[in-house]
Amino acid sequence: MKGRPVQKLLCIARMDLRLFTRREFLSDSAYVAAWLGVGRRLAATTLPEAREITLTARETTVEISPGQTRTTWAYDGRVPGPEIRVREGERVRITLRNELPAPTSIHWHGVPVPNAMDGVAGVTQAPVSPGDSFTYEFDASPAGTYFYHSHVGLQLDRGLYGPLIIEPREDAGATADREYVLLLDDWLDITPEQAFAELQQRSPMRGGMMGGSDDPLYAAHLVNGRTGGLAAPLAVARGERVRLRLINAGSATTFRVGLAGHRLTVTHADGQRVRPIDVDTLVIGVGERYDVQFVAGNPGVWPLVAGSIDSPLVSLVVPLVYERTLDSLRPVTVWPSELSRGRALRYVDLVPVERMTTPAPGVVQTIPITLGSAMMGGYVWTINGQAYPNADPIGLDPGARVRLRVTNATMMRHPLHLHGHFFTVRLPGQTSGPAKDTVVVDPMASFDLDFVADNPGRWFFHCHHLYHMEGGMARTLEYR
Numbered sequence: 001m002k003g004r005p006v007q008k009l010l011c012i013a014r015m016d017l018r019l020f021t022r023r024e025f026l027s028d029s030a031y032v033a034a035w036l037g038v039g040r041r042l043a044a045t046t047l048p049e050a051r052e053i054t055l056t057a058r059e060t061t062v063e064i065s066p067g068q069t070r071t072t073w074a075y076d077g078r079v080p081g082p083e084i085r086v087r088e089g090e091r092v093r094i095t096l097r098n099e100l101p102a103p104t105s106i107h108w109h110g111v112p113v114p115n116a117m118d119g120v121a122g123v124t125q126a127p128v129s130p131g132d133s134f135t136y137e138f139d140a141s142p143a144g145t146y147f148y149h150s151h152v153g154l155q156l157d158r159g160l161y162g163p164l165i166i167e168p169r170e171d172a173g174a175t176a177d178r179e180y181v182l183l184l185d186d187w188l189d190i191t192p193e194q195a196f197a198e199l200q201q202r203s204p205m206r207g208g209m210m211g212g213s214d215d216p217l218y219a220a221h222l223v224n225g226r227t228g229g230l231a232a233p234l235a236v237a238r239g240e241r242v243r244l245r246l247i248n249a250g251s252a253t254t255f256r257v258g259l260a261g262h263r264l265t266v267t268h269a270d271g272q273r274v275r276p277i278d279v280d281t282l283v284i285g286v287g288e289r290y291d292v293q294f295v296a297g298n299p300g301v302w303p304l305v306a307g308s309i310d311s312p313l314v315s316l317v318v319p320l321v322y323e324r325t326l327d328s329l330r331p332v333t334v335w336p337s338e339l340s341r342g343r344a345l346r347y348v349d350l351v352p353v354e355r356m357t358t359p360a361p362g363v364v365q366t367i368p369i370t371l372g373s374a375m376m377g378g379y380v381w382t383i384n385g386q387a388y389p390n391a392d393p394i395g396l397d398p399g400a401r402v403r404l405r406v407t408n409a410t411m412m413r414h415p416l417h418l419h420g421h422f423f424t425v426r427l428p429g430q431t432s433g434p435a436k437d438t439v440v441v442d443p444m445a446s447f448d449l450d451f452v453a454d455n456p457g458r459w460f461f462h463c464h465h466l467y468h469m470e471g472g473m474a475r476t477l478e479y480r
């Protein structure tokens, strides 16, 4: 490990904050303490054989921006919930205690856990009643950036989510000196259930949806539970290689992200290694994760910016602060032009480094998946014309190489997520593609998602736009 000791670096960064953050940033020492904990020096650690963790879901009050508090549902009283960081291959035992006034569950988004541990209430387990507990147990594998969240109705959109990081077994390949985990979120000022009711009022037959948005009206965007005005700075030392783990934990918003003054090297998509690719911006669909790295070689204070792909405005600004800088951050409201004109990541850029699975020879099962919406009124979203839960399960042949032939027949974007498996995204004209668990299907687009049916059970498959899911765009895939 090179660079200076962590304490010193953070002190310097804290001094620098005075120069640019003005009143909101330094007034609150608890706040400073909070962000000091966010960045971590990467160091080899020995971890125990099994990990016992408890997460308590309960109502809580959070401060999302200076002086703005909200009462919501969260894990351990904070949004995002506590970071779970384990070593690949470790046994993890996580107990969910439900202190909410409603039934709940936890899903380990992206991790191919055994079916009974997948946390989809009504599909893989009974919902955990208020006052009850449930213990999830699985081996943390493969390494990567994941998150956990409630899988009951629209609860995720209240703030019931947190980061789940599985570090590689070997430290030899560690290529970063410092790392930050950034969870992006869209924040409602009403309950998700109220938001869903409003969407139903704006249904196509009422003329609202066709020309407008199919998303709830969000009050703000958050990074690590704070609006841009209270976002924790990213402190770095010159020369460090910095990793950002970017997680879209929002419920409907597709985010674009970029870092002024630096190019980002994308190293992992949905936790899985890809051939490093340099970009200026990347789009992160709901439920997707990207690991990116940059070299801190351009001293100063720079904005990491993010905003909805459907807006020209920047809604989140996270200051990147070099130690010993005298610069200050200028306000950013629109995309810095060197970013918006720059190189944007596309799915065809993602070339897998290793094969996730070896397909069974011979058996190929092709399943057409057409994403649609109801022709006649209501906020109804369909797969092959059926809206979940009034939908037939899709049967899988154990061991088969399955091809989901996806067509989006709507004018909306759908971030499709498959539980329990990684799939290979095969874009038109491509013979291979990245291993992912969530993929954004653009309006009228089609491509194949290939996977091996090697994890028996009943698995949920759905649009991760939570309101589309709630509106019916979901199925179970069930091994025969």
Ligand code: C2O
Binding pocket: 107, 109, 149, 151, 287, 417, 419, 460, 462, 464
């Ligand atoms: Cu992020 Cu069905 O889950």
Ligand code: CU
Binding pocket: 413, 414, 415, 463, 464, 465, 468, 469, 473
């Ligand atoms: Cu959708």
